[in-house]
Amino acid sequence: METIQEYASELILLLFLALTFLQSGADKIFDWKGNIGWLKGHFLKTPFRNSVPLLVGFILALELITGIASLMGIYGILSSQNTSMAFWGALLGCITLLMLLLGQRVAKDYDGARTIVIYLMPTVFLLFLLQN
Template structure:
């Protein structure tokens, strides 16, 4: 439950930040990716990453409900799986930008997500 709450908070907050400060995020990311192949695609890529982030947060919340209401872990597993995929996309972006400290931070988020997948496997 704690790991699902972790995913819910992490991804919903990140998605909400992107939605409420779209221009600020675009501005920062354009600088971050200025010397990469992503330099002309920042708004599109931000929109693309927003979708799985919000989906992960919502589905993780459903996972909490599913476990509490019926013991069903299907949504929890899906949340962890999509969360891992989303974090891998973010990791790729950090590596492309040669932001190795940022990539290391993503790995810190990835470890509990992978552990949650392990706990939920059948």
């Protein structure tokens, strides 16, 4: 119980990342064609237009790795107060979100970019908490 109290913020933020990225990854897996079809239209007038499936596959892999690393970070904190995997989950989360932000900016979807920043802020805060 002491560990939960000591690491409450980190655990909640790691759970936030795990839920966010694993759900997003699952959505891409279970509705690959729908996602690709929508994103091809979204990136039609960008330099990414011919690379959409490849880029979505890369983002999918990053999302799943980030979600799993976040879950492993929760386990590491709860089992031994080890924050190493939690740090990597947060760092990968920041990298993944920055890549998504780049995509939204290139597509000139500024509302979508703003939404990504909303996810990025708690992720950067988690990274800050785990640097100590």
